[in-house]
Amino acid sequence: MIFAIEVAIGGLLVGVMYSLVALGFVLIYKSSGVFNFAQGDMTLLAALALVGFLTIFPLWLAILAALVLMIALAIAIEAIVLRPLVARPPLALFMATIGLGFFLQGIGQGIWGTDPKGLDIGISDIPFKIKGLLISQFDLAGGALAGGLVFALVWFFQKSRTGRALRAVSDDHEAALSVGIPLRRAWAISWAIAGLVALVAGIMWGSRLGVQFSLSLIALKALPILILGGIDSIPGAIIAGLVVGASENLAEVFLGPYVGGGIQTFFPYLLALVVLWFKPYGMFGREIIERV
Amino acid sequence: MGRCKNTGVAFLLLILVFGFTFPPNPGQAQEQYVPCLIYRTGPFAPGGSGVGGGWEDYMELINMKGGVNGIKYKYEECETAYDTARGVECYERVKPKNPAYIHPMSTGITYALLDRSVRDKIPLVFMGYGRADASDGQVFPWAFTFPTNYWSQNTAKIKFIAQQMGGMDKLKGLKIANLHIDIPYGQETRPLLEKMSKMYGFEVRHFPVPWPGIDQKAQWMDIVRRYNADWVINRNWGVSCTVPLREAARLGFPRDRIVGVWWCGSEEDVLPAGPAAKGYYSANFNGVGQDFPVIQEIIEKVYGAGKGNLSITRVGTVFYNRGVVTGIAMDEAIRTAHKKFGVKPVTGEEMRWALENLNITEERIKEIGAEGLMPPIKTSWKDHEGGGWVRFQQWDGQKWVPVGAWVAPMREFVREEVEKSAAKYAKEKGITPRTSEALK
């Protein structure tokens, strides 16, 4: 039983780390209606930049520099990619983000190279024991960070002036424009926030796995979380992350041996399918009411 | 927008024109053409650029020393991005230039080229990857797996584990976890391990890691807390090689009870894990470090002249040295061909004969300045593996340190399995295995 609890706790903590990546998707979808497939590559780029800056700056300055880079990137993406594609079919935008992904991969690897790099942010990996349960300090820190980020973002979207403007934009571009919300700035801001989230995810995952190309692949782990929680729900991303993290680990450990193992990649998708059958817009996603 | 459109179309046309105007042109008379299928980007880039870099640097060294018996190498890269379709395209692109041999550099591409290499009479050399049963020259006359294959490696690993435990009899009752990436490459050794477990009385359980293996929490919880494994075999690739070390550290599993496949045993695999990697073992089929005369020569001559193709810090790393070993082995094969067919650019068919009659002895290795860098290789028309020696190494936190001497695999056992598997392949493909050195 202790073993099951341990697996569940481990899974929950890892799930929060996935949520970090899912959050990036949610933010951009929420404010600009774009399904940003380059989120994984933005994570990779942020981490690569951070490691690159670390060779010349101390940690805090490097983080700041990486953040500035991500904001500059957001502004550039808005100006070069999004602006010409305003009011185009969403699939064209979706594909443009896939192209953007290739582009960022090339830039990141071209500047900072392809060898994996270590990233040590000073959080210990040694687990501690509470009543016989092994719990990782690192994962706890990650969970706390993600939780804090979510609270900040929820506050930002619910309370702050800019946040409300962003929500208005996501509701209806034209209506938002007509009440005087600058659409382009709103998009740049939302991409910049997604860049910040990518940086946080890049730091956490980068210090877990090393900063290397595979960081861009964690986006695949974020996708089931996204649809389970609802593409446009920030709290949904966190809760779905917890559900996915715990269930996929429990499934692998307790169900896996009976079917040959290796099921943890698709199990979350199955889970999401079951949930979506009953709630087609995820657990917390906004339902779209269709009229003829 | 209109002008923009025109520029774009013009640009595309430009690319098309370039595509057309560089048709494959045959290599010049007194040059040995060598295509390098390589991957310098993507999740596995360190392996591709490391091995490719070492290999090209060695050819450059030979060129600077006047070439192979006076014939210089003309090598050319083709980026596959580790993608099977692009690998095949590369192969077809370089084929008209009459390469003497092809290294596919990826298991997927190897499978796609097996048939083509037979049809086009170009030997296919996959050193330490691809399918293990291609070591059987009776069924695979055009495929070469020397110096060793995955199955030999696994028998060597079991022997190594026994050594560490203090004898083959100590294997009895041992629990070994086979942690493998859940693609055909990872699954390839499962049956072999199961057979060995019956032979030596240890217990083996497989823990598949779904691709790309970023998160292995469930597997490691299971291995450490429920299965209570004594040893773990780390059979992964790319990032999934690194994750186990962190997970093991997190659960307090001793790192010197993990032994990795040779594609999980490079600096690039352990450095991102930081101190968590200390003590980790891995297999290898080449030596590490810069303390070999031949590596020193490369540094001095090739890098001295600014012609090296990687940053000098990577010289002497596991992947780099593997590339140098590749270069040496292929170079020796070309010399063998020169002895039999005369000094000239070698063709695929001549190369095949040479690869089947390759004999790189200890003395020759010493002469090249690669003592300890590579095992002796002696192939025959039946045996395309040529030795199967495996070396083990341990990460001391800074560098890889060789452990013990070269380990011989369980040759008879592996050979038996190879022949069984190759016979099955022959049946599936409708191939009649040859019974003598002559082809057909």
Added chain:
Amino acid sequence: MIYRECGVFKANYRADMAIFPIPLDRWGVIIILFIAFVVVPFSASDYWLSSILIPFLVFSLAALGLNFLTGYAGQLSIGHAAFMAVGAYISLILYGRYEVPLLLSLLGGGLVTAAVGAVFGIPSLRIKGFYLAVSTLAAQFIIQWVLTHWEWISGGVFGTVDTPPMQVFGWPIDTPVKKYYLVLSVVVPLTIFGKNIVRGQLGRAWMAIRDMDVAAEIIGISLFWNKLLAFTVSSFYAGVAGGLITFTYYGAANIEAFNIMVSFHLLGMIIIGGMGSVLGSFFGGGFITLLPIFINQFAHAFGTVLKTDLLACLELILFGGLIIFFLIVEPYGLARLWRTGKDKLRLWPFPY
């Protein structure tokens, strides 16, 4: 001037329903087919046949299949490479182990894939848009898992199924030219068939669903049947394409050749080529399969100036940049660009 519709007088329903009502188009297609069947095999080098034209045609076929589903019926799928994998494994098993004739194995592979596709299409009855897109990734991962874990399929330790020597009606298919003919003789009929599907009742029903499924249901189109049929037909094409490319290009069915990147590439083909356009599938197939190769050869021209690892990165940058560029120039795909060009030619050189 050059491209005109003048003089086209449709006197009966047959003429009205022709695929190419304009004579010039008809001639154009005949000329293209002539080139494809007669000129190309005798003039193209082995390199062009076996590593440019064959993958181009087969991936275009797969893209056409995906276009039925996504471009016509509006159901986004990003797990389509897995369906190709099913076709690849099944048709090779049929041909190699059960000695079914080659063309029938391809058909069998396609049919099995169609059945699998129908099962994975069920969620589309409830789920829409990007939610559906992400759920189709389930197909990618589940099929991958099944193919590597089910021993009957993978046939043992290497997880691959090999192709025995190929023959059709007793003729060995061994040279690039013969393989090219095999591909062409599968792709051309399936393309014509596909063109007719989308012109017919089924295609119209799909388009109605794509434009608004609630409205479509109200005018009496069965969402259940038409959505599932879209998945079925689309997977059938993917399955045949998977079998075909394995027979003529890869030589062995290996799951790594059908990974998730291939799924993204297929999606890229139809978006860049043109959603809801048969021709667009071929444009897109060409763009995505051939562009990296051309960029690679183009970059080689700079091989002496730049370091090789930078070149590889430059390829990625160019590829991604060109995708974005073409989307900005023409968000509706290359097929629309083609149509715009034709419209201009109609008035050229005297535009008003």
